[in-house]
Amino acid sequence: MEILKQISEALQKGDDESVFELTRVAIAQNLSPKDILDNGLIAGMNIIGEQFKKHEIFLPEVLLAAKAMYAGMDQLKPLLIKEGIESLGKIVIGTVHGDLHDIGKNLVGIMLKGAGFEVIDLGKDVTAEKFVETAHKENAKVIGMSALLTTTMPVMSKVTELLKEEKLNGKIKTIVGGAPLSEEFAHSIGADAYAYDAAKAVECVKLLMEE
Amino acid sequence: MKPILERLKNGEILVADGAIGTMLIKKGLKPGDCPDAISLTKPEILKEIAQQYFDAGAEIIQTNTFGASPMKLADYGLEDKTEQINAIAVSCVRKIVGDQAYVSGSCGPSGKILKPYGDAEPNEMYHGFERQMKALIEAGADIICVETMTDLAEAILAVKAAKAVSPQTPLMATMTFDETPKGFYTIMGVSIEDAAAGLQKAGADIIGSNCGNGIENMIKIAKKFKKFSDVPIVIQSNAGKPETIGSELIYPETPEFFAEKTPELIEAGVSIIGGCCGTTPEYIRAIRNVVD
Numbered sequence: 001m002e003i004l005k006q007i008s009e010a011l012q013k014g015d016d017e018s019v020f021e022l023t024r025v026a027i028a029q030n031l032s033p034k035d036i037l038d039n040g041l042i043a044g045m046n047i048i049g050e051q052f053k054k055h056e057i058f059l060p061e062v063l064l065a066a067k068a069m070y071a072g073m074d075q076l077k078p079l080l081i082k083e084g085i086e087s088l089g090k091i092v093i094g095t096v097h098g099d100l101h102d103i104g105k106n107l108v109g110i111m112l113k114g115a116g117f118e119v120i121d122l123g124k125d126v127t128a129e130k131f132v133e134t135a136h137k138e139n140a141k142v143i144g145m146s147a148l149l150t151t152t153m154p155v156m157s158k159v160t161e162l163l164k165e166e167k168l169n170g171k172i173k174t175i176v177g178g179a180p181l182s183e184e185f186a187h188s189i190g191a192d193a194y195a196y197d198a199a200k201a202v203e204c205v206k207l208l209m210e211e
Numbered sequence: 212m213k214p215i216l217e218r219l220k221n222g223e224i225l226v227a228d229g230a231i232g233t234m235l236i237k238k239g240l241k242p243g244d245c246p247d248a249i250s251l252t253k254p255e256i257l258k259e260i261a262q263q264y265f266d267a268g269a270e271i272i273q274t275n276t277f278g279a280s281p282m283k284l285a286d287y288g289l290e291d292k293t294e295q296i297n298a299i300a301v302s303c304v305r306k307i308v309g310d311q312a313y314v315s316g317s318c319g320p321s322g323k324i325l326k327p328y329g330d331a332e333p334n335e336m337y338h339g340f341e342r343q344m345k346a347l348i349e350a351g352a353d354i355i356c357v358e359t360m361t362d363l364a365e366a367i368l369a370v371k372a373a374k375a376v377s378p379q380t381p382l383m384a385t386m387t388f389d390e391t392p393k394g395f396y397t398i399m400g401v402s403i404e405d406a407a408a409g410l411q412k413a414g415a416d417i418i419g420s421n422c423g424n425g426i427e428n429m430i431k432i433a434k435k436f437k438k439f440s441d442v443p444i445v446i447q448s449n450a451g452k453p454e455t456i457g458s459e460l461i462y463p464e465t466p467e468f469f470a471e472k473t474p475e476l477i478e479a480g481v482s483i484i485g486g487c488c489g490t491t492p493e494y495i496r497a498i499r500n501v502v503d
Contacts, residue, residue: 059400060399103322180460
């Protein structure tokens with residue numbers, strides 16, 4: 001559909017007003033909300049994610065594209081709920097306790113929302129208990145944790161331990177990221193995935209949700 | 212002490228200090244603590260660190276005020292202490308170095324993203340920086356160092372704020388670049404050419420780069436800065452891209468490696484050489500020996 005392509009292109013340009021208007025028109029044309037979401041908004045956000053990963057664009061372009069995405073998403077949300085269409089899955093994210101760095105985590109949140117996941121962002125300085133409690137209560141399938149300080153990384157292992165204690169490991173998957181982390185660290189604490197950047201985080205979460 | 216800009220003009224190479232954050236952690240800074248609040252809780256630690264860098268031969272010693280703008284302190288509910296935190300940090304370094312080294316008032320990013328990409332109002336951010344600059348300069352900082360910036364618009368606000376408070380106080384401004392297939396850019400997409408032009412136009416007296424991914428990239432960055440600058444260049448490299456071994460963070464580059472690479476920085480035209488994350492007084496001593 002031509003209009004979906006236009007939505008994707010306007011989103012990539014970060015043109016929130018056009019995305020709002022085009023989404024409105026697409027809804028008026030009786031296109032299914034799921035189609036508009038998948039082939040308009042998410043298709044555009046996927047291209048942005050790829051370009052960011054390849055350093056073809058930088059953070060400002062991603063932030064503007066995300067704003068444009070919300071301009072379309074806000075109109076689609078009530079329709080998606082009415083049609084009983086579920087999101088791709090719920091994920092709880094946050095920067096771990098003791099860490100107040102949240103630009104990386106925010107970026108991951110934007111990209112995950114852009115990919116169609118329902119994101120519960122607990123913000124920064126989040127305790128292990130809070131991660132597990134929220135994920136359990138909200139029926140989230142994945143917990144995503146970010147740290148920029150090496151000193152805060154132990155909170156991540158506390159989350160994986162808590163999940164084990166409460167026999168939730170396997171039901172609730174974990175993914176970790178942040179500058180000082182590595183695949184080895186993720187493995188050593190029993191996390192289910194490690195992502196070195198926001199685009200990789202989206203790929204990993206998709207796989208974790210399917211498992 | 213001769214004015215710093217005069218010495219640089221005469222072609223002198225000056226040595227700056229290394230990391231503070233990683234030193235604070237070694238001295239017991241706990242996760243979740245505000246690093247800048249050490250001014251209020253354990254100022255003696257700030258003197259110890261300044262002493263170590265001074266003894267290693269640094270002539271420019273930074274204050275522990277990287278996150279002491281009211282915008283950042285608000286994360287800890289400490290914005291009302293902005294003046295006190297900055298003033299104590301300056302006086303701690305001053306007590307150690309006297310007039311034998313320059314006290315450099317550090318100012319890092321606000322942690323907020325400016326409109327239209329984020330929600331921060333430029334005017335509010337400017338006044339926040341102005342408040343920190345006023346505190347640093349009134350406490351007697353010899354030079355201001357705006358550092359680790361990735362957004363040029365934000366860096367310019369900080370530079371202008373400092374120059375509005377005190378036009379005669381020298382100012383260094385550094386940004387942090389990543390290597391991309393298209394060359395070096397900050398995560399906000401600022402090129403070295405744009406950074407050099409923007410920072411000089413805003414009034415910075417010394418410009419360059421800090422942090423990053425190791426000293427070899429810094430040599431390339433320095434050459435590029437030199438090409439686009441009429442003012443002296445400062446480089447403060449971290450000790451390579453950190454690797455985690457177990458739960459410990461290891462910076463791969465050694466003081467010896469820094470010593471080996473320092474001549475290349477000098478050759479590239481760098482006037483002030485220091486360290487960033489992962490560097491310790493050992494690295495500074497190694498640079499000092501080469502410069503001498």
